[in-house]
Amino acid sequence: MNKDINQLMLPEGATKYLFFGGKGGVGKTTAATATAVWFADHGYRTTIVSTDPTVSLSAMFNQEIKGDARVPIRHVSNLCGLNINPNDAKGVFQKRLNSVIGQMTGTFGSDIVSTPCMEEMATFDQFVTFLEEPDSDVIVFDTAPTGKTLRELAMPFDWAGFLQKQIQEGKKLAQMMNMDSNAFEDLERDKRRYEEALKVLGNRSTTVFTLVLLPERLPIEETHSAITGLGRLGIPVQALVVNQCILSEVIEGNRFLAARAKLQSRYMEEIDTRFGKLIRSSLPLLDRDVSDLSTLREVGEILYGN
Numbered sequence: 001m002n003k004d005i006n007q008l009m010l011p012e013g014a015t016k017y018l019f020f021g022g023k024g025g026v027g028k029t030t031a032a033t034a035t036a037v038w039f040a041d042h043g044y045r046t047t048i049v050s051t052d053p054t055v056s057l058s059a060m061f062n063q064e065i066k067g068d069a070r071v072p073i074r075h076v077s078n079l080c081g082l083n084i085n086p087n088d089a090k091g092v093f094q095k096r097l098n099s100v101i102g103q104m105t106g107t108f109g110s111d112i113v114s115t116p117c118m119e120e121m122a123t124f125d126q127f128v129t130f131l132e133e134p135d136s137d138v139i140v141f142d143t144a145p146t147g148k149t150l151r152e153l154a155m156p157f158d159w160a161g162f163l164q165k166q167i168q169e170g171k172k173l174a175q176m177m178n179m180d181s182n183a184f185e186d187l188e189r190d191k192r193r194y195e196e197a198l199k200v201l202g203n204r205s206t207t208v209f210t211l212v213l214l215p216e217r218l219p220i221e222e223t224h225s226a227i228t229g230l231g232r233l234g235i236p237v238q239a240l241v242v243n244q245c246i247l248s249e250v251i252e253g254n255r256f257l258a259a260r261a262k263l264q265s266r267y268m269e270e271i272d273t274r275f276g277k278l279i280r281s282s283l284p285l286l287d288r289d290v291s292d293l294s295t296l297r298e299v300g301e302i303l304y305g306n
């Protein structure tokens with residue numbers, strides 16, 4: 001257990017947003033779900049949101065978790081789950097955009113609705129709704145692998161600028177065509193929503209962005225570039241979870257394990273040197289995968305105590 005990481009994540013009066021990111025397959029879903037179960041077990045009203053299109057959340061809790069409403073997680077009181085599916089989100093978003101653009105679709109709407117970033121934007125749009133209506137003490141986000149998450153998070157920056165331009169140009173055009181310029185109020189509202197969401201993401205006391213990594217070269221490099229990328233967006237990374245560490249007591253003379261453990265300890269030193277300012281916590285490599293509630297609770301206790 002690491003007292004610091006515990007302290008960092010505890011909500012104090014205001015809703016806490018806990019993000020788990022990192023390279024593919026390093027244990028984001030494991031760390032995020034274990035965290036959510038731990039907080040729920042400790043009496044905090046908790047929601048776990050997946051922004052990853054895979055069904056990992058449903059598989060983890062062995063029940064269907066969809067994107068339209070939060071579902072209570074079985075056998076864990078205080079915990080609800082939601083899976084933001086970019087394809088569903090896209091439909092909602094597209095509808096909204098179409099209605100805003102309304103009569104002008106013929107003029108420039110079709111360009112907008114087919115932007116290649118539509119999926120990321122739509123996911124972010126749903127995600128913003130969460131930041132606006134926090135009815136939990138803790139909201140845990142299990143994100144997609146780093147690159148995709150970064151694109152999702154960067155989107156509103158471009159989008160806010162894009163909206164600004166559309167609003168200005170659209171209003172002019174609306175005047176010329178004698179149209180109702182109120183149609184742009186929704187766009188203006190979107191822009192404000194996005195700006196607010198970005199403020200929340202950048203606030204160290206409400207939002208904790210944790211990167212999960214393995215003590216290996218590529219995850220370390222990816223961690224470094226994620227910290228830089230998120231930093232550019234004004235989102236500080238505050239903690240690391242180093243996953244799948246081989247504990248010395250499991251080696252028992254096994255040369256293969258001993259060699260891996262030696263390699264890991266070298267990378268642990270590198271992690272300490274390169275990311276020394278961040279709060280670090282680690283998880284052992286278990287002798288089974290993390291796919292049931294009791295293992296999740298075990299992982300939660302290792303991270304946050306009991």
Ligand SMILES: Nc1ncnc2c1ncn2[C@@H]1O[C@H](COP(=O)(O)OP(=O)(O)OP(=O)(O)O)[C@@H](O)[C@H]1O
Nearest residue numbers: 024025026027028029030244284285286288289290
């Ligand atoms: N400490 C651990 N010990 C043993 N198995 C682990 C450990 N951490 C994670 N696993 C297993 O490794 C696999 C990948 O973990 P997980 O799904 O949490 O990664 P992820 O980063 O969410 O992956 P993706 O990028 O695909 O979303 C899973 O099968 C999980 O059960």
Ligand SMILES: [Mg+2]
Nearest residue numbers: 028029052056
């Ligand atoms: Mg995952």
